[in-house]
Amino acid sequence: MTANRALGWGMGALPRIVRGEGSYVYDAAGRKYLDGSGGPAAFSLGHGNREVNAAIAAQLDKVACGYRYLFTSEPLEQLTSLLLARCGPQFGHIVYSGSGSEAVESAMKLALQYWDARGLATKTRFVARERSYHGNTLGALSVSGFLERRRPFEGSLLDVSFVSAANAYRPLGGLSGAGLVAALADELDARIKALGSEHVAAFIFEPVVGAAGGVVPAPPGYSQAVRAVCDRHNVLVISDEVMCGAGRCGTWRALEHDGIVPDIMAVGKGLAGGYIPLAATILNKELGDTILSEQGSFLTGHTYSGHTAACAAGLAVQRIIERESLVSRVRIRGEALRRDLRDALNRFEEVGDVRGRGYLIGIELVRDRKSKEPYPAERALSHLVGRNAFADGLICYPCAGNVNGVAGDTIIVAPPYNASDAELAELIDKLARAIGRTLAAG
């Protein structure tokens, strides 16, 4: 790949970014883009925030990084206290890393280490869901039900057992409501029994599926039901909140909405809002205590785990989010944003569903609203919408393959938590124009 070529949406030569301010970024040709998806649902506070930049600069002036085996630091300690307070009293330990993939990788390894520490070393298998994404390292990719991203690596991935996606728009067996939840919970129960619960370490899922499903919130009652199945079989629950967590869905933990607590949780993206790469694996207190008392340390982590300047960035981002009550803004304003998007897009027969939670919203495009038949993958409809929006100065996040791994078109909208009402109106307007123009082109 040459430096300025996109692998993704067939965009050709990429513009060179030179500046960002609030919800906008600018390229070297002077074009302005509204960041309607916070890049890949990552930039929780928008760009160029002076307070965050000043906190990073102040830390760099002192020391960039204290190596985790030799030092702790004030930003790391304060960020840890803040995050544990956000997550609730059941959580007690955090392992930092630099990306969502690493956070998931650590979550998987810590689940295995926990069972080993408990003398149950046969519990080594993971159950995950189809149409899910957990990251690009081999372990995280192994639990991902994302066919396109897995294909070249099949054969070298872990042997993971997949159960159905929890998708109320495209439901298992055409079921709905409590019937759908019961069927999905039964499927998980049967799968764990078939594998033998003495062999199953953990079930991993995204409370609101991101790119692999085009934003799919679990149906009401699903998360409680799978938690109960896992408890019955002594299987850990790993919540992948890399995209949907850290406030993006209107609660700090995505699963707060569902009233359940996972054993291990991965967060990334919005945690430090893209100012410096930062992710975290957050552990149930008892689980972490058991590992530490039996084995002394968490056998995961990297050279830059808990990087001091990255923690300073995360701390500054999280303090602003708290001070400006941005998580509740996302919760309240998100509902209105979904409603306004529905109103603006309803005139297109091809808009099958507008769904999501908080500021994580998916728009699914279909060939036929009634049958929900997707467009053929070759049409690359979502990517064309993404390109047309980009040309018109709007960044959104097109995702393909949500129906069967190949066909299916969704557009993700995930604005910064502090985007203004005028910016949200511009987002809706430009997205409607991009969809209209793409459909009109045939």
Ligand SMILES: Cc1ncc(COP(=O)(O)O)c(C=O)c1O
């Ligand atoms: C749910 C989820 N988990 C994990 C990841 C991997 O995160 P990263 O790309 O930071 O490695 C992503 C990235 O999109 C994601 O959406």
